[in-house]
Amino acid sequence: MTTVTLIGAPTDVGASVLGASMGPDALRIAGIARALRGLGLQVQDAGNLHGPGNPQALPQDGFRHLDEVVHWNRAVFDAGAAALARGELPLLMGGDHCLAIGSISAVAAHCRARGKRLKVLWFDAHADANTPETSPSGNIHGMPVACLLGHGPHALSQLTGGTALAAGEIALIGVRSVDPVEKRFVAEHGIEVYDMRTIDELGMRAVMQAALEGVDGDTHLHVSFDMDAMDPSVAPGVGTDVRGGLTYRETQLCMEMLADCGCLASADLVELNPALDVRNQTAELAVDLLESLFGKSTLMRPR
Numbered sequence: 389m390t391t392v393t394l395i396g397a398p399t400d401v402g403a404s405v406l407g408a409s410m411g412p413d414a415l416r417i418a419g420i421a422r423a424l425r426g427l428g429l430q431v432q433d434a435g436n437l438h439g440p441g442n443p444q445a446l447p448q449d450g451f452r453h454l455d456e457v458v459h460w461n462r463a464v465f466d467a468g469a470a471a472l473a474r475g476e477l478p479l480l481m482g483g484d485h486c487l488a489i490g491s492i493s494a495v496a497a498h499c500r501a502r503g504k505r506l507k508v509l510w511f512d513a514h515a516d517a518n519t520p521e522t523s524p525s526g527n528i529h530g531m532p533v534a535c536l537l538g539h540g541p542h543a544l545s546q547l548t549g550g551t552a553l554a555a556g557e558i559a560l561i562g563v564r565s566v567d568p569v570e571k572r573f574v575a576e577h578g579i580e581v582y583d584m585r586t587i588d589e590l591g592m593r594a595v596m597q598a599a600l601e602g603v604d605g606d607t608h609l610h611v612s613f614d615m616d617a618m619d620p621s622v623a624p625g626v627g628t629d630v631r632g633g634l635t636y637r638e639t640q641l642c643m644e645m646l647a648d649c650g651c652l653a654s655a656d657l658v659e660l661n662p663a664l665d666v667r668n669q670t671a672e673l674a675v676d677l678l679e680s681l682f683g684k685s686t687l688m689r690p691r
């Protein structure tokens with residue numbers, strides 16, 4: 389049986405809105421471990437990683453808090469790599485989305501060493517594909533996709549001594565806020581993007597079928613879920629909300645289709661901001677979605 393290892397990374401150093409640092413505890417209070425155990429999974433909570441606080445500094449050379457972001461990502465990388473090496477399924481509880489540089493770099497290194505195919509599904513309102521040259525904010529949580537593809541500060545884009553991902557290994561889903569130069573980055577790299585218009589036009593089922601094409605038993609599937617992918621009316625507890633997001637039903641369908649494919653091997657749940665939440669509802673929603681991702685279904689379904 390798979391052991392799910394919960395890794396808390398209580399930091400918001402990659403963001404300018406404070407509060408995502410409280411994400412791991414909000415997920416614990418919403419009963420994340422109990423919910424997953426209820427599905428028959430083995431769950432261990434590895435506790436919280438440690439790292440520097442948020443200096444709330446102004447951008448320098450196009451980014452803010454690079455040293456702190458590198459420190460946190462090294463810790464996330466080490467914890468993720470150790471869990472994968474033990475044959476566990478690491479579930480990163482963020483924290484802001486800059487932490488996916490560490491978690492996905494660990495996954496990529498793990499896959500390279502084993503000759504495994506890798507697919508990352510990145511659920512987000514944003515493309516997170518800025519570089520220090522193009523970022524309007526200097527916030528590194530707007531840069532992880534570019535870093536993972538080898539662009540951006542060396543300490544992050546080469547966290548493990550090489551580029552983590554090839555453009556064909558990632559697909560973005562739920563996107564609706566892309567900065568002008570990010571648009572060019574996404575187009576030039578030929579990144580697979582299912583923006584909200586595509587989801588409106590094709591429907592979520594067709595979008596997920598396309599995103600999962602070629603994902604099979606030999607594929608390591610990583611889900612990086614930014615809570616702001618969802619519509620702020622159902623998920624208010626996020627720092628960079630954008631209207632017109634995924635509905636509750638659309639997101640449930642995604643999670644159920646991901647569970648059906650049976651390839652999930654690691655995940656991030658990031659950008660949950662309890663300081664902006666209403667009675668912990670966004671954390672409870674996250675736990676609800678994670679249950680579906682890990683196989684909860686309404687009926688017994690033939691496989």
Ligand SMILES: NC(=[NH2+])NCCC[C@H](N)C(=O)O
Binds near residue numbers: 514531616
């Ligand atoms: N992970 C996130 N919530 N990212 C928001 C990024 C917003 C904007 N594109 C920026 O670069 O600042």
Ligand SMILES: [Mn+2]
Binds near residue numbers: 512514516614659
């Ligand atoms: Mn994001």
Ligand SMILES: [Mn+2]
Binds near residue numbers: 514
């Ligand atoms: Mn986002």
